Amino acid sequence: MKKYFYIVFFLTITLKSFATHIVGGEIELVQVKNPSPGITHEVTLNLYFDAINGRPAAEDISITLTFIRKRDLARIGEAVCQRVYRDLIQYIDPACSKGDLQTLLIKYRANLNLPETTFSDPGGYAIVWERCCRNTIITNIRNPSAVGMVFYTEFPPVTIANNSPHFKDVVADYLCINQNFEMDFSATDPDGDSLTYELITPWIGYSTSQNPNPVSIGRSSYPEATWVDSTSLNNVIPGPEPLRIDRFTGVLFVKPDKLGLYVFSVMVNEYRKGIMIGRVKRDFQLKVVDCKINIPPQVMVKSQGTDSFFKEGEIITIKKGDKRCFDILYFDPDINQKITITARGVNFDTKKINIPAISNILIQNSDTLKNSFCLDDCIITKNNQAAEFILSIYDNGCPVPQIRNFRMRVNFEDVDNNRPVITTSLVDLPTVMFGDTLEFTVFGDDEDKDTLSLAGSGRSFSLGALGFTFPSQNGIGRVKSVLRFIPNCEAVKQKQVILDFVARDFRCGVSNQTTYAVPVVVQSIPNNSPIISTDLSDNAIEVILSPTSISEVKFEVEGLDIDEDVINLIASADGFDFKSAAMNFDAKEGIGKVKSIFTWLPNCALLEGKDSKEFLIKFFAQDKACDQKQDTVGVRLVLKNNLSAENPLQPFNTFTPNDDGFNDYFNLGAIPEDNCNRQFVKFEIFNRYGKLIYTTPDRNFRWSGDKEPTGDYFYLLHFSDEIFKGIVHLIR
Structure with a gap:
């Protein structure tokens, strides 16, 4: 069963008019940026129409596009597009328009819903529209008035986010015999996909003068136009330089030597990650006429302060210390034309060419004019290739500007980038005692006077965690910063730490760095261990339990520190829970000396049915010096049942x-x-x-x-x- 997708407009009028009016055009499909319910895409057909030879009645009010699944050539659905735009093409210079040659640009558009359920086939889809007829006076194909054109675009499944390439509007429809003609016929891709261009033989399809607008069906190929004698795909517009297109830039070149009206077709192929995902075909026609010779402007380039001019394409070497500035000398034999000069980097960023605005300079006489430009100090090319750029000088002649390109290649003599040097104010390797402060200055120097940064870090530790401070600094040529260290106890525990200082220069987005290591020894103040004792004679107590009399256990624990450090007095139960045994001992803290009382009221339940049970308590005196020391004493408490009473x-x-x-x-x-x-x-x-x-x-x-x-x-x-x-x- 055929599946049809939702279309916004419905065809209510079918026009069967035909005329020799089709100049060319293409189909574009884009995703809607802010889709509303039921609308996901927008399709546009651009039709170039002969405004002189075409009959107004042949202009369609609306058109019907057919969507084909490429895998099996199944017809998936249709879209009716309404006319939304109609105007003459805009020349670069309006004065270039000719009264006997006028081309209309007519746009048809519709909003669509392309659901994934219908448009997810991996093989992709095609949009097709066929229309008759072409101009009778076309020179390079046979029977032009009886054949039509196939508008054709391919796109991937909608599960792949994609917009078709967008061709630039045509800015000229004629060229002058025996003159160089260059026109940008490229497209842009909103998704950043790669595009390539090729000339193909125009497709005439199945439309005829009797059936000028047939219903399109899926086809693996379409009939092509037949070239007349002396023309071919390699000689679409004859001349010493036949029509060709740059595969990567989409720029058309030709120098014709025969008058006539010539039709041609360009296919732009869309690639993503090396795989072709779509293509768009555009047809157009150019008329070769006899017109005034427009001589291209001329340009010469030399280094400032010299008299010799460079040859185009020669490799220029700029030595270390030389200026990177050039003089541009240019003229145009055609008085009263306007000249514009631009520059474009081929293998580096164009912004690195510091050229003033040279735009629409009026040529008032035959004098040679001069301007200057300089290259940035930070031009980086892949694999240190010569920096290549193109100076373009063009006039405002008709039908399109005459352009003269001057390609330059520049090698820069190696400029060594010396590594920065780090020194310190230290005389010997630093040693610092706990309680003292260490300070020294770190210097970073760069003999190339580059932008320089200086920073420090601890090897396997954070500077602040051990008591270090070292502010990072930036400057040009020389920087310095002071390291300050007040050791904390964590630093004393490390005994020795290593500081890493890094000086990094920056030149043209590239940096060199130097690392300098400084070991620091951290010493602690001599520390005596505290002493802990009790007022018991042998640190052992035996208690005979009786349920009718209570025997209290009580003794004093004391900690002493001859260094007068802060000491903590704590107790630890060995193998039992201190609280569950109802023992009482308050941990204490003091300076130099601290005491606390142990009390206990044991009961029969602690025996747990046994005749006797032993409890071991460990008491600790810990000082708070960085190399912490402690003393321990154990007290053994023995509980016994009164067995003699039995x-x-x-x-x-x-x-x-x-x-x-x-x-x-x-x-x-x-x-x-x-x-x-x-x-x-x-x-x-x-x-x-x-x-x-x-x-x-x-x-x-x-x-x-x-x-x-x-x-x-x-x-x-x-x-x-x-x-x-x-x-x-x-x-x-």
Whole structure:
């Protein structure tokens, strides 16, 4: 199924008029810079129309362009373009127009939507329009009034951002017999793509006088015009210098020797990264007429202060120290014409040619005129080739200016660029003590008096990070800067650092540089280690734990520094968490001497069910000298359970409360002391009926039997982890 893309305008009128009116033209396709919905591209057809021989009725109000997919020559769609411009071509000098030769430029345009879904084929696309007929009086092809022209442009898929090449407007439609003719027929590419030009045989297509505007279909090629005898693609406009086009500049050259009207066709090929992505064909015609001879202006060039003139193309050598200035002498035999001189660099930047404005200078007599220009001191060419440039002198003659080009090639005698030199005010390699300041001056000198910069850096470190300052300086010929160094502790740790100074000259965008290294030794002030101690006799403490009594651990830690440095006193738990163990020690800072108290209230939970546990605490005294030193003392704290309190009970089991002083009461004697594993809870006595008759939480109780009768009684001794049972005999 054929796919058609959206078009903005629709064709409502079809004109079947034909006439011998087509001079030439081309098709351009560009992307819309600020696209609106449904519009992505703009297409323009430029039609050159014979305003003298063509009938006004043959001018189309609108035209229909056909879009072809190149891969399979499928017809993709159409675009209707309306006429948006109509005017005579503009000559360089309006006075050059001729009454019997007038060419109209008519523009047709439309806004389009070229969606990627339709226009993304890698093989690209073509835009085609065919129209009949050409001028009857064309000299170099057969049957011109019965053949038409094919307007043709190729473009890549729209997935590739691209604009087709834009031809410059034509500024002349005739030339003079037996005179050199040169006209810029080039195009520009908005995308910066490379363009090449070639003459091709004009395409006549399939339009005829009976069908002047046929519907175009996809074709791999189109019929070409047939050359008349004595003309060909190599002799389109006959003469001693037949028509040719510069492949890279698009400039037309010809010196005709036969009158007539000559049609020709130029194809511009568009390349991106060496691959052709598009092409545009433009047809045009030039009429060779008999007109007044316009003699080209003449130009001569010599070095200032000399009398001999250069030959065009010769290599000129400018020695070291010589001026790079030249005199231009020029004249034009055609009085009352105006002369303009321009310069263009071939292998270097044209801006390096300092030439004054020489434009529209009126030639009032046959005298030779003179102007001067100079070359910049900073001309750089690839591989040190001779600097090549072209002086162009042209008049305002008709139909186009006569141009005389003078090509110059200049070699510059090598100008050595000496490297800058770095020196310092140092006598010996610098050594600086912490607390002192180092200062010295660094000099950069360039005997060539070039622009010079001086900078410094630390090798593998930042200058500011270690206490260095070195302001960068710029100047001409000589610069200097002062390095200042106040060592910080980080510098002392390095012991030795290396400074790199760089002097760099600048000439014509190229620089030489010199690097100079200075090692700096950094010394610290002698530093004694602080001393740390405690008020403990052997830095070890043993604590017997009891759940009923609290044993506080407390001692003092002291740090001393004979250098009177700032010292820090800190503690570190070895293998346990200081806070979780409920230990308290405040880190302290002081000058020369500092103290802090360690306190601890240990409990049974710290044993974690074990009989004993050891805690090691390390105390540090650290000074804040650059070569920091410290002293360490360790304190061993041992927690133990009260295992001696677990002696077995051996109570007696009979008592006689008769106040005779013997066995008057019952008790259990020495109930073992509480420890972390076992604690006394209470003592209870029951009669033989199971009634509780006595209870006490006092471990040193004495039961006198109260008023209970003689008999056997049962008791329970409660501990936190176990209950002991027994029998006691009461005898009255």
